[in-house]
Amino acid sequence: MRKWFLPLTVLGLGGLGAALFTERGRNVISSLFERGSKGPSKFVEWNDTAQSELARIQEALDRIAEHLDPGHERLA
Numbered sequence: 300m301r302k303w304f305l306p307l308t309v310l311g312l313g314g315l316g317a318a319l320f321t322e323r324g325r326n327v328i329s330s331l332f333e334r335g336s337k338g339p340s341k342f343v344e345w346n347d348t349a350q351s352e353l354a355r356i357q358e359a360l361d362r363i364a365e366h367l368d369p370g371h372e373r374l375a
Contacts, residue, residue: 318324 318328
C-alpha cells in the first residue's frame with residue numbers, strides 16, 4: 300500500500316487541479332456548491348414537518364393512554 304500512496308496522491312491532486320483550472324471543472328464545482336446551499340433549507344423544512352408529526356403522534360398516544368388507564372395522570 301505504501302508504494303501506491305505517492306502515485307494516488309499525485310493523481311488526486313492532478314484531478315483537483317484539472318477541475319479548478321478548466322471551465323467545465325469550475326462549472327461543476329459551482330453547481331455542487333449551489334446544490335449544497337439549498338440543502339440546509341430543505342432539511343429545516345423536513346425537520347419542521349417531522350417535529351409536527353411527532354407532536355401529533357404524541358397527542359394521539361396520550362389520548363390512548365387516558366382511555367386505557369383514566370386513573371393515572373400524565374407523567375410529562
